Amino acid sequence: MGRFRRRFGGRAVVAIGPAVFKNRSSYLAAQTMIPAGVTAIGDEAFSGCDGLVVVSFPASIVTIGNSAFADCPTLKVALFEGAAPTIGDAVFAGAAEAFAIRHKSGASGFTAPHWFEYKCRDQLAPTIVTQWSTGRTGEGGSAEFRVTALGFPAPSFQWQKEGVDLPGETGPTLTLTNVRAEQTGHYRVVVSNSLGTVAGDTATLSLFSDGLFTYIVNGDSATITGCTLNPFSFPYELGLAIPANIGGRPVKAIGPHSFTYPLETGPLSIPAGVTTIGEYAFGGLGVSGELTLPSSVTTIGRGAFGYCRGFSGPLMIPGGVSIIEDNTFQCCAGLTGDLMIPGGVTSIGDSAFAGCSGLTIATFPAGIRAIRDRAFENCTATRSAHFLGDAPETFGDAVFAGTAADFAVYYRRGAAGFTTPLWHGYPCVEESAPSIRTQPVDQEVVECGAARFTVAVAGGPAPTIQWQRNGADLPGETRPTLSLPYVQATQAGSYRAVVSNSLGTAVSTSVLLAVNPTPVPIIEEVTEDGWRFEGYPASLSVRAVGAKGYQWCRNGRPISGATGSTLTWAALSPSDAGFYDCVLTGLSGNTISAPILVGLWPNGRVSVCSMMFPPLQPGDAIPPEPPYxxxxxxxxxxxxxxxxxxxxxxxxxxxxxxxxxxxxxxxxxxxxxxxxxxxxxxxxxxxxxxxxxxxxxxxxxxxxxxxxxxxxxxxxxxxxxxxxxxxxxxxxxxxxxxxxxxxxxxxxxxxxxxxxxxxxxxxxxxxxxxxxxxxxxxxxxxxxxxxxxxxxxxxxxxxxxxxxxxxxxxxxxxxxxxxxxxxxxxxxxxxxxxxxxxxxxxxxxxxxxxxxxxxxxxxxxxxxxxxxxxxxxxxxxxxxxxxxxxxxxx
Incomplete structure (x- = not known):
């Protein structure tokens, strides 16, 4: 319980000014007592204190200002020791839904059942103020669970394990000594008086293992509940590998919130045999690599992998899963490729895959009965949804909102419940096998010319296209038109398009590309203008298609013997500086290169361009003095x-x-x-x-x-x-x-x-x-x-x-x-x-x-x-x- 100091600097506290503790939850206890002698509390004095549960007012209180305790969402009880004070507007606005005023019997000024807009009585149903538990211990160690509660008449306590009363455990504190594996599990307290009953939050008691993980025992198996170390010092660098056995028992489950830490780690490994992954078990964890779920998994809780953005590659959901809960894979933006929902899945929850921006195609089994709100919202790469059976009976709002611009729903012929051209506002098409409406034709070009092959295709969903040369895929060539802008002789051959969708494949006519030698050389690359060092080797080169001969020239004059694609100097001298070009001879004409400047840098001259001339190091020769x-x-x-x-x-x-x-x-x-x-x-x-x-x-x-x-x-x-x-x-x-x-x-x-x-x-x-x-x-x-x-x-x-x-x-x-x-x-x-x-x-x-x-x-x-x-x-x-x-x- 928190209590303010009654005196500051030797003087009694008689008022708390406006906004003194506004949004300062850390200064207050969950149960806070205003000191005796305080007569006034100013406007917004405690507004926004979201950890406040109970506040007690002394008999001296006279006025409470506007919004003094507004926006305190956990505030459940206000206790008054004396007569009702004068209060401003919205004093307790935004308090907990169960908020109530409690006053002493016979106190003047209060009214029942409401005082102003607030519930008011001289008795109070039980309210839990604080809860605490050890959470984990070693075998043979001790554990403690504590609760503070308020109620009038005074409430009673009953502790439970797995929802079953623990005989004799009827105080605000439950202490366990010499803890055994069988005592791990889920504990809570039930608080009651004549006005009602309230149950505390469930707390998990885990055992330390011999390694890095904590666990609870469920009969002959174990459930992983977290790690033994501070999660921020857990050695995740090499990834997170869940053990297959712990404490001599096989691991069958990963408990709720077990690894919900914003940490960067490597791959996640879940062992075979795990059947249950609890809600938010890995939510927000910075894992990497593919998400591989063992085939034994049958239950995946809400948000279990939500916001695990580091997962990459395709997602394979085990066949034993029947329900995909809310937020299960939300914002796993690194997941890519086609998503196949297993045949046993009947329901997909709210935002289950929302924000999975790498998924491209979603396929739903015939047994799907419900897809709830925003399940695939903002899956920006998703182009199509394929239903293998009838339309689901329940289809929520904005299920496919924010998908790809060409997104469409596809259904099998004879399926019931779908409508065209729109179904729930999304384009809807009956599936059909791919076909080729326009075939490519043969092409004949000269070297360095351009060739284009085109197909027109039909089918639902829209078929994918893969161009091939001599039967082998051409990487990245997946558009209706194959453009070859700068054809080389090595590209001659047979071309075709392979067109596919979920219902089949069609192959275009094979056509030929013939490549003839170019009559006039075409220059592809030539040495850039630059400067060279006096006395050092140097060279110029030209690369061209269709060149049958070369002649290098300097300042317009042919250089004797310079008849190759490369011109070299063993040691460059000033007389070699000038304008160079190369005349290339072809079958029916010549091509001349653009001029290439060759300048000279005197040997010993150090340039200020440090990229070309690094600074001198100890032992280097000192350049000669000028002139250079x-x-x-x-x-x-x-x-x-x-x-x-x-x-x-x-x-x-x-x-x-x-x-x-x-x-x-x-x-x-x-x-x-x-x-x-x-x-x-x-x-x-x-x-x-x-x-x-x-x-x-x-x-x-x-x-x-x-x-x-x-x-x-x-x-x-x-x-x-x-x-x-x-x-x-x-x-x-x-x-x-x-x-x-x-x-x-x-x-x-x-x-x-x-x-x-x-x-x-x-x-x-x-x-x-x-x-x-x-x-x-x-x-x-x-x-x-x-x-x-x-x-x-x-x-x-x-x-x-x-x-x-x-x-x-x-x-x-x-x-x-x-x-x-x-x-x-x-x-x-x-x-x-x-x-x-x-x-x-x-x-x-x-x-x-x-x-x-x-x-x-x-x-x-x-x-x-x-x-x-x-x-x-x-x-x-x-x-x-x-x-x-x-x-x-x-």
Whole structure:
């Protein structure tokens, strides 16, 4: 019994304020006594205290506020020691159904049989306030059952085992000593007085076993009732295996609520010989694996496996089961496949399989008589219910609510009680064997073409379809149309469809698929653009259908001996950088691959891309100090760390041969110089991440030679037409090309010399590992070529930190012009002073463009190049002309 303190801080308690104990059941005992001296209890003071059973009020109480004890669902008795107080609205609203007011005989203010809306009397039928039991013990140990009860007149007690009175056990406490196995079982107390009788809850007395389980004895057999340990420390990791024998007796039953714990465990094993599984025996247990029930099981209690979501696979219910109780398998969402209800089952309870979202088909025996409310509600994968006999006599509400969208009920011809087209609101169809209405036909295609075989079928329930090739099932091919979108020669053969439902199987006509060689090669896969390490092996490859021959090319020129599907290098060098493609020869035509960029990374240069270049470990060789170069590149000490305008710092390099690679120090700009075919000094600049390789075209390169158009005594340059590849770039990278003229460096120009003013260069390729670039500054670059590729090809760059400026792109001969970024990108481009006229008459291949502005520019001598109207077409990778969509100006 709980009693409040009568004094706090030396002062008497005279009132309990509003909402003081609202929803605070843990502060209160089941039987709570308001202390003497308290005169007032405030609004909602004890509302929501759902553990309160009896409350006693002293004679001093004067007022009880609104809803003071509302929503106390276990409250059964209110005892008043004095006169009736003034009470507010709904003081005891929501109390137990048997709630009553009890007052002392002769107390004023109370009325009978009701005081306000509450039952009221000076006598009281028995009410059980609290119950407690030991629950389990070892053989030879002791056990105790206790109860507290209230009633006027005072009630008597009678303890029972299995519903039979225990002679002499008539007190509120039952104590058992030297417990034997025969004393295990179910106990309860019956409390009585002249106004009535009430029975307490049944308590189970179990024995510890020698192992992990508790049990009770039923004659010659045992019933498992739980585990000997705290359930949350029970060793479930390897699963839950119920023993076949315990205490020298065979296990025949698993008791109610035995393993109702929210624990994760492995598979559940129930031994042969078990006949009964009690209600909620495993409810909510986090088991896994298949649910295998022994054939000996005849009774499965309500909720026995409810909310065991971890079960997987099909469910086989033993044939001896006759009733499937309420909630038995509710929310066993992992159960899958077809459910066959055994022939002896006559009744299926409320929500028995509700929420079993993996079940697909339910079949009911001829003897089924009742299927109750929501039995299969929210079985979202269930497509059909099949009845082998007459319609059940009892069919509840929402039995199949929330099943699959195409759900239907199917019944046998001649069955009584079904109606069509709807039965209880569900589509209802008489079963019929499958048939094929439309047969597939032979197909003849070329390699990499598409083939389609189709059947039209009928039957109830809707038949399943399984396509076969040469008599073997094709996994996953279960639709009316078999689509083969990219046919290979190995797929030729005989095809047919096997159509089935519960009444039989039909097989379609066998048809042939003939696959002919493709006349023109079709490329299936090609090496991606990328960068490779100087001095390391490397390779490119192409995979195609219908290819009879291969020829690899670099920058438009065939590579001698490169006539296989793979091109390899034993040790990559700067002269190997460039634009590669492969020409594939077929029966009646050729196919050329898209260009593949090969860039170079100087040996020793460490990238910030940690995915490609892990950090150094103890014992690793330390990379050489900068500059990081490869191939024919030279510099001088005085050319390093040169101060430039706006506080910039430069490293200067010279190209001394056909090809060279360079990179930039952190926070600096690296510059490589050479002469173009017009004799202009070309400056290629890089800042940020990456490495640039400059390759002079075969047959165009001369030097080193003096720059005759400039005042630079003692400095010699290589001269030629360049292809430039930037590799390993990212969002920090800036890439610039320009020529030296009277406007940007008058100190080295000569009077009277007319400079071309534009850089004469073939093509620029860019590879970025993060799909970004800081900036591309090519407003002085005039891209042109008659062979291979010309323009800008950056298939891995989706965004650039600013507008990409380029002067011109002009193809002639067989050269292919590109202004190409990553498909789906959003790159803004400005054409500075050219019309993009193509001498070859070709269109420019584009991708990743957000817009192209036709604007003005100027050459390196400051001569203006006015904006011009575009004189070519821009074509995206799928062949769409995007000129009008992306071009603006002038």
């Amino acid at each position: 170069t490869a191939g024919s590149v030279t510099t001088k000490p005085e050319w390093q760390n040169m101060a430039g305008p706006e506080g910039k710092v430069y490293d200067q390099f010279l190209l001394t041969g056909l090809a060279g690679t360079f990179s930039a120090d952190y926070g600096q700009i690296a510059r490589l110089s050479f002469l173009d075919l017009n004799g202009s000094i070309v400056q290629v600049e890089l800042s940020g991440q990456g490495a640039i390789t400059v390759v002079l075209e075969e047959g165009s390169a001369t030097g080193p030679t003096a720059p005759v158009l400039y005042a630079q005594a003692g400095v010699q340059y290589m001269k030629g037409k360049a292809t430039i590849v930037l590799a390993g770039a990212d969002e920090t990278t800036h890439f610039t090309i320009y020529s030296v003229g009277t406007a940007n460096n008058p100190g080295v120009t000569l009077p009277g010399v007319v400079y071309d003013g534009w850089v004469d260069v073939s093509a620029a390729g860019i590879v970025s590992w993060d799909r970004k670039l800081g900036g591309i500054h090519l407003g002085n670059a005039d891209f042109n070529s008659s062979l291979g590729y010309t323009g800008i090809y950056a298939p891995t760059v989706a965004s650039v930190g600013g507008v990409v400026v380029v002067h011109g792109i002009n193809s002639s001969g067989s050269a292919l012009p590109y202004l190409h970024f990553a498909p789906g990108g959003a790159v803004q481009v400005k054409i500075a002073g050219s019309s993009l006229y193509q001498a070859s008459g070709d269109s420019i291949s584009t991708a990743g463009l957000a817009g192209v502005q036709m604007g003005a520019g100027q050459d390196s001598c400051g001569r203006p190049a006015p904006a011009a109207w575009i004189r070519t077409r821009l074509i995206d990778p799928d062949g769409t002309d995007v000129t009008a969509a992306v071009v603006t100006g002038p």
